[in-house]
Amino acid sequence: MARGLADIFPATDLYYMSKFARGDESDKNIRLFEGSVKLILPELFKSYNGIILFISLGAVVRMIAPILEDKKKDPAVVVIDDRGEHVISVLSGHLGGANELTREAAKAIGARPVITTASDVQQTIPVDMFGRSFGWVIESFEKATPVSASVVNEERVVVVQEAGEKNWWMYDKPLPPSIRVYDSANKAMKTEFDAALVVTDRLLDASEESVLLRNGVLYRPKSLVLGMGCNRGTSPEEIEAVILVTLNELRLSVKSVRSLATIDLKKDEQGLLDVCKKYGWELITYTPEELNTISLKNPSETVYRYTGAYGVSEPAALLCAGAVDWLLEKKKIGNCTISVARIPAAEEAGGVRI
Known part of the structure; x- marks a missing residue:
């Protein structure tokens, strides 16, 4: 055998x-x-x-x-x-x-x-595997065991989903009534619950952490795309610093970044490659013609003269995310230009979203 x-x-x-x-x-x-x-x-x-x-x-x-x-x-x-x-x-x-x-x-x-395993037998949410097939990352694992107990014991559980794929319910039956889904932390915090599954690319504030993670697990979906342009030879340290500062200012988690997008002229830019390798991101590149299909509020003749595209970070972020607007349209810091977009969630979870 x-x-x-x-x-x-x-x-x-x-x-x-x-x-x-x-x-x-x-x-x-x-x-x-x-x-x-x-x-x-x-x-x-x-x-x-x-x-x-x-x-x-x-x-x-x-x-x-x-x-x-x-x-x-x-x-x-x-x-x-x-x-x-x-x-x-x-x-x-x-x-x-x-x-x-x-x-x-x-x-x-x-x-x-x-x-x-109880969640498989009862056909409910497996807390330690929730969203794993989509690439979600568990940031706070400490409460996984008591939260799992709340789920399988059909206590009051809230799923707070502000980002990420919504087609996570894997069974051919409705969500049990003990599980309620909310599209914002604010809405969930106004209700009474025994455990929480929080899916967001935001950095939670202290009050949200104290309430939601008291008996909760925090998941980071791969929902963000960084559009970037940089001068040739920009160091990976400078690129990384720009990314981290920008995400912190936007109160977004670096763990939710899926990929970094730029113009194909930068496909061999060592600084970008090194940062992507460090964080496990894919470097996605676009031709000037592809970038020019995105209408920009402030097209740059200077960028066009050097690259053939009227912008790099802004259109690259939208194209890669499949989004129609930015979380951050464009910001120039030192040798870098950065834009941030969120990947839209196309499908609803099984059950009522509140």
């Missing part, structure tokens, strides 16, 4: 005891080992994102117990019984991806997936 599963999932490494060798292991890049699986598990934990074990569940629990560290670090662990009838998600079901790995493995071998 393990050999067959490895053939179906080619991005995996297969290990089994040398006493089961068939002679073709070297050709198939199969790793043989001596002794107990327990001896190699500590190294496997460090080397892999997911581990599938054809061993009894009880034995696996005893073997992994001494090497567990943290739910944000531990790999996904999945167990398959000796007859291949059940695939069981054992460890890191959400953050580590064990639940999804369980479903994929079960489908591959025709087995029954066994998943016991």
Whole structure:
């Protein structure tokens, strides 16, 4: 079964005891080992994102117990019984991806997936995975456990969504009445609730944090685009400083930036490339003709003379975000010009937005 599963999932490494060798292991890049699986598990934990074990569940629990560290670090662990009838998600079901790995493995071998995490069983919001498929980042994780309890126990939960994708409800049924969705922190704070899921690219003020994050989790959607122009040779330190100062002035989170956009003349600008690499942003570039399709309030003849475009940061931000207006039209600081736009949310969540 393990050999067959490895053939179906080619991005995996297969290990089994040398006493089961068939002679073709070297050709198939199969790793043989001596002794107990327990001896190699500590190294496997460090080397892999997911581990599938054809061993009894009880034995696996005893073997992994001494090497567990943290739910944000531990790999996904999945167990398959000796007859291949059940695939069981054992460890890191959400953050580590064990639940999804369980479903994929079960489908591959025709087995029954066994998943016991409460949000999956009850078909409700998985707090530690909320928005992950869209690239949302959890900024405040401390209250994830009590907030999850509030969700699965159907206590009063508010979802405050000021930015980001709205089609996050994944089930073919309405939102439970215990979950209410608000489009602003201000509206939610006027109600009574037991827990909050806050999705925003704004920096919360002290009063919002004290109320919403008392028992809440803060998510940063990838909802912002930075349009930038700069002089040739501008250092990454100056570019980064301009970005951080500008976002702080706008009270926006750098964790919500999805990409940086500019003219194609700057596709090899080392300072821009270095900043994008540091933050994990994609550098998107446009031709002068593409940039000129955006009508500007203050087109620049000087910029046109040097680049062929009447502006760089402003049209690049709008084109990349698919927006019709800016959060910041244009600001020049030193060697840089920066514009900021928010990606519009196209789809509504399942349920009533207040």
